[in-house]
Amino acid sequence: MLGKSELADDKLLNELAGEISREVAGRCLINESLARHTSFRIGGPAGLYVYPASVDAASSLVQLCRHRGLEFFTIGYGTNLLVSDDGFPGCVIDLADGCSRVVTFENGLETGAGVWLNEVVRIAAESGLAGLEKLAGIPGGVGGGMSMNCGAFGSAISDHLVDVDVMDADGTVSRLSKETVGFNYRKAPGLAGKTVLKARFNLPAAAPEDVLRVVDETVSERFRRNVMNLPSAGSVFKNPPGHFAAKLIESVGGKGMSVGGVEVSELHANFIINRRGGTAVDALELIRRIRRMVLQQYGVALELELRRVGSTDDPEID
Ligand SMILES: Cc1cc2nc3c(=O)[nH]c(=O)nc-3n(C[C@H](O)[C@H](O)[C@H](O)COP(=O)(O)OP(=O)(O)OC[C@H]3O[C@@H](n4cnc5c(N)ncnc54)[C@H](O)[C@@H]3O)c2cc1C
Incomplete structure (x- = not known):
C-alpha cells in the first residue's frame, strides 16, 4: 500500500x-x-x-x-x-453520481446505494409502498444504511430487504440475499470489505396518505428526541445488551461534558455535538472519558457505533 x-x-x-x-x-x-x-x-x-x-x-x-x-x-x-x-x-x-436511480414496482422497489435514504422513504410512501416509513429522518444514504443496518423505532433497513448487489475489493459484482448478509443490530457482517451498489426491497401495498402520515409522525418524533440540526455523527455508542447507552452516560454525569470544541448533548447523552470547530482529537478524548466513567460505574464497555476513518490506532477504543 x-x-x-x-x-x-x-x-x-x-x-x-x-x-x-x-x-x-x-x-x-x-x-x-x-x-x-x-x-x-x-x-x-x-x-x-x-x-x-x-x-x-x-x-x-x-x-x-x-x-x-x-x-x-x-x-x-x-x-x-x-x-x-x-x-x-x-x-x-x-457513489452519489453513479448509483443514484430508484425504480418502483407493484410490490417493492430497487434503489442505488448512493441515494439519500429519505428520498427512498418518500418515493416509497408516495407510491403506496409501506415498510420503510419508520426510517424517515435517518440521515445518510442507502449504502451506508445497509452497512450500518440503520434503524429506529423498532424498524431496521434490512427488515424488508430482498437482496443487495455488491462489489468485492477486486471489482467483481455479485448479488447477495438478505440471509447471506446476516444482518444484526447495527451490523451487516456479510458486507464487510464489500461496496453496496444496489438494494431491492419487497414492500406491501398501502394507501399513500397512510404511509405519508406515518412518515410525518416519525420525523416529528425524531426531532423531539434527537439532536437533528447540530453537527454530530448520530449515536456514538451502540446500546449494550439490556441497556441504553444514553441512559448509562447520563447517569454517570456525562451530559454537557466537553473537550475542546465538542460536547455531550444535553438532549441526548449518546450524541456528541461539534459546537465550536472541534477536532477528532477532541472527540476521541471525550469518547475515552465517557467510556471510562461508564466502565468504572457499571462495568459495561461501550462499543462504538460510529465508524472511524484514518489513523485509528487506539486500543482503548477500537
Ligand atoms: C442526527 C443524526 C441522527 C441519526 N439517527 C440515526 C438513527 O436513528 N438510526 C441509525 O441507525 N443511525 C442514525 N444515525 C447514523 C447514520 O445516519 C446512519 O448510520 C446512516 O445509515 C449512515 O449512512 P451514511 O450514508 O451517512 O454512511 P457513512 O457515514 O458515510 O458510512 C458509514 C459506514 O458505511 C460504509 N458505507 C457507506 N456507503 C457504503 C456502500 N455503498 N457500500 C458499503 N459500505 C458503505 C462506510 O464505509 C462506513 O463504514 C444518525 C446520524 C445523525 C447525524
Whole structure:
C-alpha cells in the first residue's frame, strides 16, 4: 500500500488523479476536505475523492486502486463517521453520481446505494409502498444504511430487504440475499470489505396518505428526541445488551461534558455535538472519558457505533 508520506507528495497525487481521470468515468478531486463530507464537520483531507459515474466506473476505480496499491473505502453521506484530523491517505469512493436511480414496482422497489435514504422513504410512501416509513429522518444514504443496518423505532433497513448487489475489493459484482448478509443490530457482517451498489426491497401495498402520515409522525418524533440540526455523527455508542447507552452516560454525569470544541448533548447523552470547530482529537478524548466513567460505574464497555476513518490506532477504543 502507498503510505501517508508518499501520498503527501502532490506530484504522485496528481499523477494518480490523471490516471483515474483517463481510465474512470467520473469526477476526481485531490486533497478534498472530509470535514465537508461528514455531518460531524470533522476530518482532514482525502488524498483522492472520486465520484465514479457508473457501476462499471466504480469497478474500474477499485481495480486501479488495487493495482496502484492505493487504500480505498466507500463513503455514503458521512453521517456516522469520525474522520481523523490527518484525513485519509488514499482514495474515497462516493457513489452519489453513479448509483443514484430508484425504480418502483407493484410490490417493492430497487434503489442505488448512493441515494439519500429519505428520498427512498418518500418515493416509497408516495407510491403506496409501506415498510420503510419508520426510517424517515435517518440521515445518510442507502449504502451506508445497509452497512450500518440503520434503524429506529423498532424498524431496521434490512427488515424488508430482498437482496443487495455488491462489489468485492477486486471489482467483481455479485448479488447477495438478505440471509447471506446476516444482518444484526447495527451490523451487516456479510458486507464487510464489500461496496453496496444496489438494494431491492419487497414492500406491501398501502394507501399513500397512510404511509405519508406515518412518515410525518416519525420525523416529528425524531426531532423531539434527537439532536437533528447540530453537527454530530448520530449515536456514538451502540446500546449494550439490556441497556441504553444514553441512559448509562447520563447517569454517570456525562451530559454537557466537553473537550475542546465538542460536547455531550444535553438532549441526548449518546450524541456528541461539534459546537465550536472541534477536532477528532477532541472527540476521541471525550469518547475515552465517557467510556471510562461508564466502565468504572457499571462495568459495561461501550462499543462504538460510529465508524472511524484514518489513523485509528487506539486500543482503548477500537
Ligand atoms: C442526527 C443524526 C441522527 C441519526 N439517527 C440515526 C438513527 O436513528 N438510526 C441509525 O441507525 N443511525 C442514525 N444515525 C447514523 C447514520 O445516519 C446512519 O448510520 C446512516 O445509515 C449512515 O449512512 P451514511 O450514508 O451517512 O454512511 P457513512 O457515514 O458515510 O458510512 C458509514 C459506514 O458505511 C460504509 N458505507 C457507506 N456507503 C457504503 C456502500 N455503498 N457500500 C458499503 N459500505 C458503505 C462506510 O464505509 C462506513 O463504514 C444518525 C446520524 C445523525 C447525524
